[in-house]
Amino acid sequence: MNPNPLRNSTGREVRHLCRTGAWTRPTPGAALGFVQANLVVVPQDWAFDFLLFCQRNPKPCPLLDVTDPGDPQPRQVAPGADLRTDLPKYRVYRDGQLSETRTDLCDLWRDDLVAFVIGCSFTFENALLSAGIPVRHIEEGKNVPMYRTQRLCQPAGRFSGPMVVSMRPMTPEQAIRATAICARFPRAHGTPIHLGASQTLGIADLNQPDYGDAVTIGADEIPVFWACGVTPQAVAVASKVPFLVTHEPGHMFLTDLRDSDLEGE
Amino acid sequence: MNPNPLRNSTGREVRHLCRTGAWTRPTPGAALGFVQANLVVVPQDWAFDFLLFCQRNPKPCPLLDVTDPGDPQPRQVAPGADLRTDLPKYRVYRDGQLSETRTDLCDLWRDDLVAFVIGCSFTFENALLSAGIPVRHIEEGKNVPMYRTQRLCQPAGRFSGPMVVSMRPMTPEQAIRATAICARFPRAHGTPIHLGASQTLGIADLNQPDYGDAVTIGADEIPVFWACGVTPQAVAVASKVPFLVTHEPGHMFLTDLRDSDLEGE
Numbered sequence: 001m002n003p004n005p006l007r008n009s010t011g012r013e014v015r016h017l018c019r020t021g022a023w024t025r026p027t028p029g030a031a032l033g034f035v036q037a038n039l040v041v042v043p044q045d046w047a048f049d050f051l052l053f054c055q056r057n058p059k060p061c062p063l064l065d066v067t068d069p070g071d072p073q074p075r076q077v078a079p080g081a082d083l084r085t086d087l088p089k090y091r092v093y094r095d096g097q098l099s100e101t102r103t104d105l106c107d108l109w110r111d112d113l114v115a116f117v118i119g120c121s122f123t124f125e126n127a128l129l130s131a132g133i134p135v136r137h138i139e140e141g142k143n144v145p146m147y148r149t150q151r152l153c154q155p156a157g158r159f160s161g162p163m164v165v166s167m168r169p170m171t172p173e174q175a176i177r178a179t180a181i182c183a184r185f186p187r188a189h190g191t192p193i194h195l196g197a198s199q200t201l202g203i204a205d206l207n208q209p210d211y212g213d214a215v216t217i218g219a220d221e222i223p224v225f226w227a228c229g230v231t232p233q234a235v236a237v238a239s240k241v242p243f244l245v246t247h248e249p250g251h252m253f254l255t256d257l258r259d260s261d262l263e264g265e
Numbered sequence: 266m267n268p269n270p271l272r273n274s275t276g277r278e279v280r281h282l283c284r285t286g287a288w289t290r291p292t293p294g295a296a297l298g299f300v301q302a303n304l305v306v307v308p309q310d311w312a313f314d315f316l317l318f319c320q321r322n323p324k325p326c327p328l329l330d331v332t333d334p335g336d337p338q339p340r341q342v343a344p345g346a347d348l349r350t351d352l353p354k355y356r357v358y359r360d361g362q363l364s365e366t367r368t369d370l371c372d373l374w375r376d377d378l379v380a381f382v383i384g385c386s387f388t389f390e391n392a393l394l395s396a397g398i399p400v401r402h403i404e405e406g407k408n409v410p411m412y413r414t415q416r417l418c419q420p421a422g423r424f425s426g427p428m429v430v431s432m433r434p435m436t437p438e439q440a441i442r443a444t445a446i447c448a449r450f451p452r453a454h455g456t457p458i459h460l461g462a463s464q465t466l467g468i469a470d471l472n473q474p475d476y477g478d479a480v481t482i483g484a485d486e487i488p489v490f491w492a493c494g495v496t497p498q499a500v501a502v503a504s505k506v507p508f509l510v511t512h513e514p515g516h517m518f519l520t521d522l523r524d525s526d527l528e529g530e
Contacts, residue, residue, distance in 0.1 A: 048313035051320065055328055056341070063320055068422070076321070076419075154341075157333070186451075 004029030011035075011078065011254035015086035024088045024103050026250040028122060028138070033259055035188075036252035037064055037077070038118040038229030039087060041105070041245035044069045047114040049157030053235070054116065056154035060163055060231035062119040062187040064255065070111040077255040083115045089248035091233070096240035101248060108245070118229050120252055121166055123188035123259045127181050133174050136215040143250050144168070145209035147225075148234050150202025151193075161238030164210070165193060165201065165225040169217040175224045182226070187262045194225045201225060210234075211249050269294030276300075276343065276519035280351035283519075289353045289368050291515040293387060293403070298524055300453075301517035302329055302342070303383040303494030304352060306370070306510035309334045312379040314422030318500070319381065321419035325428055325496035327384040327452040329520065335376040342520040348380045354513035356498070361505030366513060373510070383494050385517055386431055388453035388524045392446050398439050401480045408515050409433070410474035412490075413499050415467025416458075426503030429475070430458060430466065430490040434482040440489045447491070452527045459490040466490060475499075476514050 006014050006023065011034035017023035027036055042050050047069070054061040065074040072083045084105040092100045092108065102108075121144065125135050137144045144166045151163045170178060175195050182191050198206055206223055207214045211230055217223060236244040247253060271279050271288065276299035282288035292301055307315050312334070319326040330339040337348045349370040357365045357373065367373075386409065390400050402409045409431045416428045435443060440460050447456050463471055471488055472479045476495055482488060501509040512518060 044313075048309075048316065051313065051316045052331055055316065055320075055331055066317055066320055 006030035007032050011256050014254040015078070015081050018088050019082065019085040021103065026143070027088060027252045027254065028250065031254050032126065035064070035077070035255045035257035035259055035262060036120045036122045037255055038120055038232070039083060039245070039247040039253050040116040040118065040232045041083070041113050042241065043110070043243055044112040044114055046158070046241065049159050050116060053153070053156035053159040054118070056156050057163075057231070058186070059190055059193060059227035060153065060229065062189060063116060064119055064187060064257070065117040067115040069114050072109060072115065074115065074117050074255070077117055077257050078253075079256070083253065084109050087247050087251060087253050089251040091246045091248050093233070093236045093241060093244040093246070095242055096237045105245060117253060117255070118232075119188040119262065120229055121189055121226060122252065123262055124182045124185045126259055127185065128178055131177065131181055133170065133178055133181070136169050137213065140215055142215060143212035145206070145214055146211035146228050146230055146249070147201070147203045148210045153231065153235060158241075159235055159239050161235035163193075164228040164231040164234050166212075166228040167206065167209075167223045167225050169215065169221040169223055171220055172222060175222060178224065184263045189226050189228070192224050192226050196222045198223050198225075271295035272297050276521050279519040280343070280346050283353050284347065284350040286368060291408070292353060292517045292519065293515065296519050297391065300329070300342070300520045300522035300524055300527060301385045301387045302520055303385055303497075304348060304355075304510070304512040304518050305381040305383065305497045306348070306378050307506065308375070308508055309377040309379055311423070311506065314424050315381060318418070318421035318424040319383070321421050322428075322496070323451070324455055324458060324492035325418065325494065327454060328381060329384055329452060329522070330382040332380040334379050337374060337380065339380065339382050339520070342382055342522050343518075344521070348518065349374050352512050352516060352518050354516040356511045356513050358498070358501045358506060358509045358511070360507055361502045370510060382518060382520070383497075384453040384527065385494055386454055386491055387517065388527055389447045389450045391524050392450065393443055396442065396446055398435065398443055398446075401434050402478065405480055407480060408477035410471070410479055411476035411493050411495055411514070412466070412468045413475045418496065418500060423506075424500055424504050426500035428458075429493040429496040429499050431477075431493040432471065432474075432488045432490050434480065434486040434488055436485055437487060440487060443489065449528045454491050454493070457489050458492050461487045463488050463490075
C-alpha cells in the first residue's frame with residue numbers, strides 16, 4: 001500500500017486542504033502522529049441526549065470536544081478550525097436515513113447545531129504499528145471492517161441502538177500486547193470489547209462487514225473487536241433521529257492534538 | 266483519629282443508614298474500598314450546560330453517572346439507590362447562594378431534576394494510604410482543606426467560575442509517588458494540578474481554607490493540590506444558578522463501585 005501523500009502534513013495543513021476542496025479522500029495515514037476524530041452534529045434540542053449517550057458509552061464515543069451551539073469551531077482540540085468545511089466528506093442523516101453525502105456543511109449549518117468530536121481508532125493503530133503489531137487492513141490497503149453487533153449501547157434519552165465494532169485479526173499473543181497498549185488510550189476507544197467468538201456479538205459472517213472492507217484472517221489468528229466511532233451512525237438510524245450529520249467513514253477530522261496527548265490523562 | 270464506625274459496611278449498607286436517618290455524619294473512612302462520590306443536581310433546563318461543564322472540566326468533575334430527568338436512581342453506579350435520601354446531608358443553592366442544609370430531598374424533588382454523580386478524592390486517598398503515603402487530614406482527624414483558586418474552569422453555557430482544589434502536604438518524593446498513583450484514577454480527579462507555590466493558584470494563606478480544615482505542613486513538605494469535587498458549588502455561586510443541590514462537603518454518596526473499578530478503563 002502506498003503511504004498517504006499527506007503523511008508528513010500537520011493536522012492544520014490537512015484541514016486547510018479539505019477546506020479548499022483539494023482533499024476529499026480518506027484520511028488514514030494523513031498527518032501521522034496527529035489525532036484524527038469522528039464527528040457527530042445534532043441540533044441543540046438533541047444535544048443533551050447525545051452528550052448523555054457519549055457519557056454512558058465512552059468506549060464507542062470517547063469525547064474529545066463539544067462545541068457551543070452554533071459554533072463550528074472545536075476550541076479545545078483545533079482552535080481556528082471550521083467543522084463545516086475541514087473534513088474531506090460528510091454524511092447527512094434525516095429521519096434515521098442516510099440522505100446525502102457532501103464535502104461541506106456550509107448551507108446546512110444552523111445556529112442551533114452542536115458538534116461532538118470523538119476519538120478514533122487511528123490513534124491506537126499508530127501505537128500498534130510502532131510496537132510492531134501488524135494491522136491487517138492497513139497492510140491490505142483497505143478500510144477497517146466494521147460490524148453492527150447485537151450488543152446494545154446504554155440508551156440515553158431518545159438515543160438507543162446497537163454498538164458498531166471494528167475488527168483487526170491478530171494472534172492471541174498479539175491481542176494480549178494490543179490490549180495492554182490500547183489501555184493507554186481510553187479516549188481512542190481503549191481496550192477491545194471482545195475477542196475470538198464473533199457470534200457472541202451477533203456477527204454472522206466476518207467476510208461481510210456492514211461498513212468498510214473484509215480483510216484476510218490467518219489460520220493462527222483470532223478476530224479482535226474494538227468499539228467503533230461509527231456507532232452514532234447506527235444509533236441515528238435505529239433511533240430515527242430527525243437530523244444528524246457525521247463524517248463519512250474513513251474521512252476523519254484532523255485535530256491539533258498529538259497521539260501522545262490522548263495517553264492516560 | 267478513631268476509624269469510621271461504618272468502615273466495614275458496604276456502600277449499600279451506608280446508603281440504607283442514611284435513608285433511615287440513622288447516619289447524618291461525614292463519610293470519610295466509611296465502607297472502605299467502595300467508591301464515594303460528589304453529587305450535583307440541576308433542573309433539566311440547566312443539565313446540558315452542566316454536562317458540558319463536566320466534559321470540559323474532567324479533573325474537578327469526573328463523571329461517574331448521570332440520571333435521566335426525574336429519576337433519582339443512579340443506575341450505573343448504584344442500582345436501587347435513591348439520591349433523594351441516601352446521602353447523609355445535602356446543600357441547596359438558590360440564585361447562587363447557599364440557602365439551606367438538609368438530610369433529604371424528598372419534598373424538593375421534581376420531575377425535571379437531573380443528578381450528576383462525580384468521582385471523589387477518597388478513592389485515591391485509599392490508594393495513597395495503601396502505598397504508605399501519609400494523608401495529613403486523616404492523621405489529624407479533620408476534613409481536607411479546600412481552597413477557591415484564581416484558576417478559572419473552562420466555561421460551558423451559563424456555568425463559569427473558579428476551580429476549587431484540595432490540598433495534601435507531603436515531601437517532594439511522596440508527591441512524585443502520589444502523582445504516579447493518582448494517574449491510575451482519572452475518574453477520581455487524577456494527578457495533582459499543582460504543587461509547591463500556592464500563590465500561583467491565588468491562595469493567600471494555606472491556614473485559611475475556604476472549605477474544610479487547616480492542617481499541619483511540615484518543614485520538609487510542600488503543598489500538593491488536586492482539583493476538587495466541591496468546584497460545582499463555587500461555580501454555582503459564581504454563575505448565580507437559580508437552583509442547584511449538592512452533597513454537604515465530606516458527606517458523600519456511597520456507590521456500589523469498588524475503588525479498583527475506577528482504575529484506568
